[in-house]
Amino acid sequence: MQTIDNTQDLGLLCQRLAKHPYITVDLEFIREKTYFPLLCLIQVASEEETAIIDPLAEGIDLQSFFALMQNRDVTKVFHSCRQDVEIIFELSGIIPQPLFDTQVAAMVCGFGESISYERLVKAVLGIELDKTDRLSNWQLRPLDEHQLEYAAGDVTHLLKIYRHLKEQMTAGNRLHWIDEEMEILSRGTTYVAPPEDAWLKIRHRSHNARVLSALKALAAWRECRAREKNVPRQSILKDDFLVMIATACPKNKEELMQIRGMRKDVASGRLADEMLDVLEHMNVDGKLAKQLKNENINAVPALYELLKMLLKIVSQREGVVSRLIAGDTALQKLAAYKDKDNPALCSWRYEIFGSEALKLRNGELSIRYNPEQKDIEFTDVNRETPA
Template identity: 40%
Template sequence: MTPITTTAELAAFCDQLKGQPFVAVDTEFMRETTYWPKLCLIQAAAPSAEAVIDPLAEGIDLEPFLAVLRDEAIPKVFHAARQDVEIFNNLKAMPRPLFDTQVAGMAAGFGEQIAYDALVRQMLKIEIDKSSRFTDWARRPLTDAQLSYALADVTHLAELFPMLRGRLEKEGRLAWVTDEMVNLTDPANYDVDPENAWRRLKPRRHTAKYLAVFRAVAAWRERTAQMRDQPRGRILKDEAIDEIATQTPADADALDRLRSVPKGFSGSRFGPDLLTAVREALKDPEAYAPVIEKAKGPSFPAAGAVVELLKVLLKARAEDAGVASKLIATVADLEQIANDDNAKTPALTGWRREAFGEDALKLKRGELALVLDGSRVRVVEVRRAPKAKAAAQ
């Protein structure tokens, strides 16, 4: 098998993709030692065309394929697409419209986060050869076996897509997946602005001083990781950001006394810049601190019990519908519903409200009950006796 290694070959292949009903896409990349993912291979398959593209080939320009990804007339099919979408978003080619077969599998009753090989096994009755699974995709040349393994990721995907889409259309659940794809292709999910890096973490306090330093250190780490093209964790661990924000070290000695900061960190090339970031944040913490809402825990004594009941209801309704419960609601959604009937949560909007949210509110009002029927939980309506009329005076 010969991969595409020139811009002319790529342009000719992309001409074949124009007018296709869809194109299945996958990537192979490396990022264990880098901040930015290193794109090593692109696989693409449509009903009448398929190819492996070598992004590392000298002089190749990926623009013809990126234009296909941007073409909203051609649906793009991925499996577990988030990291692939991140790569193409970095290349200014957000793939829309997108269909993620892992999310579709959740809606079709194949469980939560079903693996690609498991979905192929269950739907196509094919066992994927995994012998090339741990290939170093950055090494050249790649063998025919490695290229065939990579291409199979999209040839099987091209077979799965019509089957899954048809199944969801028949069950009236295609819109469920479409809703998820809107979120998956939201560029905000892939924001790499250092000033927003704190959002990926979990601040443990809410004072202005803590939050200002927390944001500043997270931004410093993000900028440093990007400039050096190193993983964030190699620059500074997440727990160190929290400890620095809590202790606010003002000098090298104070920084070195922190348990989560590597020994001798203050004397490294990073130490002085980090301390400068802390000092800058402390000049006006009220102005620099991000404004965040405190996470709402149970706000009344029975709220914890309500959340547990909602978990059982969610599991029951997911089993009834043959859907992965994670697709319908998260524990955070349940906590919000337990505290507020009008909570701004996806579980109380659209198809999720119909599948679960409305019943969740009924359960809170005592209009539904959970009954154990053997090994299965049933949801039953509660018939309330009419209130007795007051005796005539």
């Protein structure tokens, strides 16, 4: 293992890594007190070497690393890559290509939903990782040898895991099963969150146009303010307060102060002025309720429950996480006879689930338990034989 703390050595490292068909990558960062994450370490490995890059080293230029991330002859292997790719995209405007996420691959190889790196290392390699340094402050310098070894382990074990998962997927003809997920992770739009859409991530129960319009406007204001000040959005105002303010829609500071739990310093300060201004100038949009998940799908409840049961059976039979086969929206649409552009009816998803879902919906498939085989059977109603 080597530590890279200058531009020249980084350039030479990236030249060597570019000669390999794949490399493993991991980032260490902190973002507890900021809106944008602070990149603290970059770990990379090939089958020949492992390196720790210090992006905080004085004068270091990461352009050769970003160029490597764009080299399409080298597959970049991450585990749970979304946050790491987001940071690279934020710093450079590029997305590593091509991508391979071992957490996603593990979902089609029988390892369950969103398995952690530690659990995957244990399951595949039989190695129990030391978690002592998991919560290290990676911004501090110098880092000790134990911390560096821990960080390096995030990419060295990943090499073997990648080979194992790829071999298993190739043998089962499942490599293409993760193409859609990798394509989503490779889109710039995945990592760009427009402030006007921030309200969609906030839990609430309202379908009232005025309340939703107020929530949308307030959430956009908070998002912009958090970015501008580089502070966590929740440090400005927590989600539940945002919902209560949107519901009450106060017209002045006195009404704002009446909201349960509202702090006096917030209700009487600059935040209050900004929020009241936002509420005063917001436009009420009667169409916002339609943007809510599964709005107006009108699924048949009994059919929806049957499809959920079928999905669970198929998921267990195939060893694939159910949401990769069909998300809840896809199930709702199937149960509402809305088949256009439904991903559950395309490609490999249709082969293992969609075709059977359509038969079940059409009354052509029955599901029963075979007590002799101690297993669940699908039966073609028209032929009365196991499907």
